[in-house]
Amino acid sequence: MKHFIAALILLVALPLAGFAQDTTNLFDAEAFSSTAERAQSAVEKAEASSEALEELRKQLVEFRTQATNQKSLAASKVTPVFERLQALGPAPAEGETEAFDVANLRSELNAQLKRVRGPVAEAEEAFQRADGLIKQIDKLIRERNTAELVAQSRSPLAPDLLSEAWGALRVYGTNLRNEIQSNWVSPTRSAGRLQKVLIVAVLLGAALLLLARSRRWSRTVEAELSKSASTRTVALFGFIGSLSQLVLPAIGLALLVQALLMLDLFDLRGYFMLRSIGIAGFSIYFASWLSRSLFVAETNRPALIAVEDHQRRSMRRSFLALGLMFALNEMLDAMAVGSGQNPVIVKAIPTLTFPLIVIGGIALFRIGRVVGHAARASALEDGGNPFLGRITSILGNLCVLAGVAGPILAVIGYEAGGEMLVFSSAASLLLITGFYIGFRLIAALSGNVSGVVVAAGAGEDTQRYGALFRISVGFILICVAVPFLALIWGARDSDIQEIWLMLRDGVSFGDTRISLTDFLTFVLVFSIGYTITRVLQSALRTTVLPNTRLDVGGQNAIVTGTGYIGIFLAALAAITATGLDLSNLAIVAGALSVGIGFGLQTIVSNFVSGIILLIERPIKSGDWIEVGAYSGYVRKISVRSTEVETFDRASVVIPNADLIAGAVTNWTHSSMAGRVRVPVGVAYDSDPRHVERVLREVAEAHPMVLLDPAPAIMFMGFGADSMDFEIRAILRDVNWMLSAKSDMNFAIAEAFRKEGIEIPFAQRDVYIKNLEQLGAGRAKPSDAAALEQGIEMDTRTSSAAMDMDDASDEGDR
Numbered sequence: 123m124k125h126f127i128a129a130l131i132l133l134v135a136l137p138l139a140g141f142a143q144d145t146t147n148l149f150d151a152e153a154f155s156s157t158a159e160r161a162q163s164a165v166e167k168a169e170a171s172s173e174a175l176e177e178l179r180k181q182l183v184e185f186r187t188q189a190t191n192q193k194s195l196a197a198s199k200v201t202p203v204f205e206r207l208q209a210l211g212p213a214p215a216e217g218e219t220e221a222f223d224v225a226n227l228r229s230e231l232n233a234q235l236k237r238v239r240g241p242v243a244e245a246e247e248a249f250q251r252a253d254g255l256i257k258q259i260d261k262l263i264r265e266r267n268t269a270e271l272v273a274q275s276r277s278p279l280a281p282d283l284l285s286e287a288w289g290a291l292r293v294y295g296t297n298l299r300n301e302i303q304s305n306w307v308s309p310t311r312s313a314g315r316l317q318k319v320l321i322v323a324v325l326l327g328a329a330l331l332l333l334a335r336s337r338r339w340s341r342t343v344e345a346e347l348s349k350s351a352s353t354r355t356v357a358l359f360g361f362i363g364s365l366s367q368l369v370l371p372a373i374g375l376a377l378l379v380q381a382l383l384m385l386d387l388f389d390l391r392g393y394f395m396l397r398s399i400g401i402a403g404f405s406i407y408f409a410s411w412l413s414r415s416l417f418v419a420e421t422n423r424p425a426l427i428a429v430e431d432h433q434r435r436s437m438r439r440s441f442l443a444l445g446l447m448f449a450l451n452e453m454l455d456a457m458a459v460g461s462g463q464n465p466v467i468v469k470a471i472p473t474l475t476f477p478l479i480v481i482g483g484i485a486l487f488r489i490g491r492v493v494g495h496a497a498r499a500s501a502l503e504d505g506g507n508p509f510l511g512r513i514t515s516i517l518g519n520l521c522v523l524a525g526v527a528g529p530i531l532a533v534i535g536y537e538a539g540g541e542m543l544v545f546s547s548a549a550s551l552l553l554i555t556g557f558y559i560g561f562r563l564i565a566a567l568s569g570n571v572s573g574v575v576v577a578a579g580a581g582e583d584t585q586r587y588g589a590l591f592r593i594s595v596g597f598i599l600i601c602v603a604v605p606f607l608a609l610i611w612g613a614r615d616s617d618i619q620e621i622w623l624m625l626r627d628g629v630s631f632g633d634t635r636i637s638l639t640d641f642l643t644f645v646l647v648f649s650i651g652y653t654i655t656r657v658l659q660s661a662l663r664t665t666v667l668p669n670t671r672l673d674v675g676g677q678n679a680i681v682t683g684t685g686y687i688g689i690f691l692a693a694l695a696a697i698t699a700t701g702l703d704l705s706n707l708a709i710v711a712g713a714l715s716v717g718i719g720f721g722l723q724t725i726v727s728n729f730v731s732g733i734i735l736l737i738e739r740p741i742k743s744g745d746w747i748e749v750g751a752y753s754g755y756v757r758k759i760s761v762r763s764t765e766v767e768t769f770d771r772a773s774v775v776i777p778n779a780d781l782i783a784g785a786v787t788n789w790t791h792s793s794m795a796g797r798v799r800v801p802v803g804v805a806y807d808s809d810p811r812h813v814e815r816v817l818r819e820v821a822e823a824h825p826m827v828l829l830d831p832a833p834a835i836m837f838m839g840f841g842a843d844s845m846d847f848e849i850r851a852i853l854r855d856v857n858w859m860l861s862a863k864s865d866m867n868f869a870i871a872e873a874f875r876k877e878g879i880e881i882p883f884a885q886r887d888v889y890i891k892n893l894e895q896l897g898a899g900r901a902k903p904s905d906a907a908a909l910e911q912g913i914e915m916d917t918r919t920s921s922a923a924m925d926m927d928d929a930s931d932e933g934d935r
Contacts, residue, residue, distance in 0.1 A: 149192040149245065154185045158251055165258045172263050179259045179616055183623070186252035193245035199238045207231045260616070267612065271542060274535040278476035290470035294457055298395065302387050311386045318384050325381035332374030340366040361563040364415060371407045375400045391460035398456035402449030409445025412552060413438040415559045426562060433492050443485040444548045447478045451545070454478075472537050479532045482544040487525030489551065494518025521551060542612065549610045557599050565592045640700040647699045651692025659685050678743045678759070679736045686761065724779070725762070731778035732761035741781065741788055746857060748787035749776055789856050795828065796856025800866045803844030805880040810837060810845060816877055817849055820869045826862045827851040844882045 161178045164170040170178075210228055214220045220228075276283060305311050315322075344363030379400040382388075388396055416426050417434045429437065454471055461467045497514035524547035532540030605618050625638035659681050667677040736759065741747055745756045747766065754768035764781060766774045789796055800821075804813050814835045821833035833851035840846070853862055874881060 149188040189245045189249040196241035278473045283473045287470040287473035329374045329378035336370035368411045375403045394456040394460035398452045405448040406445040409441045413441035440485040440488045447482040483525040483529040486521045490518040490521030644696045648696035655688025727779045731782040746789040800849040805882045
């Protein structure tokens with residue numbers, strides 16, 4: 123539990139410490155030199171305690187920060203001098219001269235540049251020295267911790283150690299009892315106690331009520347408020363109700379500890395023990411809250427992990443065992459600290475800790491088996507999350523491993539390793555489950571009660587924003603959990619502070635330093651620019667462009683171009699706001715241009731072709747085009763490709779280079795008018811002029827056919843079976859070509875039937891010669907007369923004229 127408190131203090135103190143360090147700009151070279159020599163001596167001798175080394179490290183970190191600030195301040199003075207020197211141009215070559223005043227100014231600027239660069243070099247040297255010493259101290263402390271972790275001692279089951287541990291407990295209990303009795307009979311303290319009796323009684327009553335009834339009160343209030351509430355409000359009440367079941371008992375424990383302290387019965391020994399009781403009680407309540415939230419279904423919340431009834435009871439007992447383990451361990455630490463690090467008690471602590479390791483190992487083993495089995499079963503169910511099930515299964519297996527290996531290591535003498543394995547695994551389990559429960563409760567606020575699927579009936583935008591909200595919450599919780607996990611598994615507070623300072627001060631890439639502040643500035647400025655671009659695009663699309671004479675394709679081209687220009691300007695503004703030197707990027711870009719010319723030439727070609735399409739607009743959104751084997755409507759033009767929707771409702775993505783370099787038929791580029799051709803054949807005994815008049819009447823009667831220019835009836839020639847005619851007419855809208863051709867074919871068939879005009883069909887006469895010789899060998903006598911006469915077969919096939927136009931795929935329009 124102390125890891126949680128330390129991490130919370132760090133999370134609050136780090137930004138404040140960073141601010142305080144930013145205000146320290148003066149670098150004391152003499153003080154730094156003295157501190158650095160002491161640190162170097164301490165590292166070389168390796169005799170100083172870890173606490174003393176940590177104090178030296180803290181001082182070195184302060185000097186390193188001062189050196190960084192000093193370097194930045196001095197570098198700001200170098201820049202203007204260097205720019206003035208550059209403005210004079212290159213220095214004259216050997217044997218050449220320049221104007222006297224220019225030469226004097228150049229000499230003066232060079233001397234000034236040398237003077238202002240001195241502090242920069244001094245600060246850089248101090249920074250490197252301090253950073254090197256900090257790394258040496260970290261290495262030494264880390265080696266000590268590792269040696270302590272793998273050191274083997276006597277087994278805690280040794281009879282003499284058990285006897286010493288029991289004796290230490292008796293001594294501590296006797297001393298604590300004597301302390302309370304002495305303070306109870308003290309006249310001075312008794313008088314003060316009587317004055318506070320009313321306040322103490324109120325605090326004790328409130329504490330007992332909160333500890334005994336807070337959970338029932340929270341559930342009752344939540345159920346009453348949720349009866350007439352909406353789904354989103356129910357989720358909010360569930361979130362508040364679940365947290366209140368943890369917060370209210372914590373307040374009760376704090377009131378209880380405060381009331382007991384006001385009784386003035388305790389000195390140093392009792393004070394630390396009483397404080398540990400509050401933390402121990404919170405550990406038990408926290409473990410109980412986790413088990414209920416994970417395995418027990420509440421009024422408006424299902425259980426997060428579905429298990430059977432007997433497994434649910436087992437899990438609750440196991441979580442309570444983990445809470446009890448942390449509670450007793452906190453009390454053992456308080457016993458050692460409150461006794462003034464009494465050697466007898468300190469020596470007994472490892473032996474007294476062994477039963478806690480066993481309790482924690484058994485609890486971890488049982489939790490790991492049940493959780494792993496439940497995760498595998500959930501992953502096999504329909505609608506289960508395989509990834510979540512896999513992660514949960516891995517955590518369960520790790521709990522089983524820690525629950526078995528920890529007590530075994532402690533028994534054979536590696537008690538420090540066994541204790542760390544069990545306690546760290548249990549703390550990690552409680553931390554992960556706590557954050558996961560918090561994530562599921564917060565996810566319910568986005569309208570997602572289950573935390574996996576948005577409520578039925580929600581729109582696409584609601585689902586997208588709900589998923590984005592949950593991803594953001596999960597990312598934030600992971601970032602917050604990482605420092606806790608690092609501290610749990612042995613990281614020092616200084617390690618977390620070092621990472622924070624590295625993120626705050628940045629990482630150097632040559633002469634450029636990128637920090638967390640720069641990154642956040644880049645994200646903020648780019649997000650603002652991106653938002654402004656999208657707002658401007660929306661205004662153009664819905665308000666400005668519809669009031670102009672531009673067609674839809676032109677409007678889409680302007681909106682798309684505005685988006686690309688806006689994103690480019692947003693990125694440029696973000697880079698400028700962070701103060702990055704783009705000259706180095708220009709060198710990199712020049713080197714990459716060679717690779718782009720060879721490896722990315724296709725992408726570049728498509729990109730340039732997309733720009734040409736947006737500017738020249740040979741095709742635009744909504745046009746009916748034919749490209750190779752594809753025919754359909756243009757739905758979207760981007761800088762890399764163009765999306766075409768075919769008449770089969772299939773989307774075809776065509777690279778822009780193919781549209782620029784190849785032949786493209788655009789039926790609707792300049793106008794919607796287009797010509798339709800309807801071929802038809804008539805019998806040779808028909809009057810051609812009569813046929814022409816009938817076809818002209820059919821064409822002119824169609825509502826889509828333009829009368830200016832008038833439709834033309836062409837006599838195409840004399841075919842093998844018919845005289846061939848063709849109607850050629852201009853339609854108002856070429857998109858109706860197939861429908862118009864079908865309508866005309868229906869009208870032609872009806873008109874020809876009324877006028878007695880015959881549409882011929884193909885006729886072929888087939889004669890089989892030498893049939894007598896082919897069938898003589900198998901012919902019967904009765905068949906002789908038929909064979910002599912021969913057989914004539916007439917095969918007649920009729921077929922309607924088939925429309926071979928490629929636009930026949932338009933049948934759905």
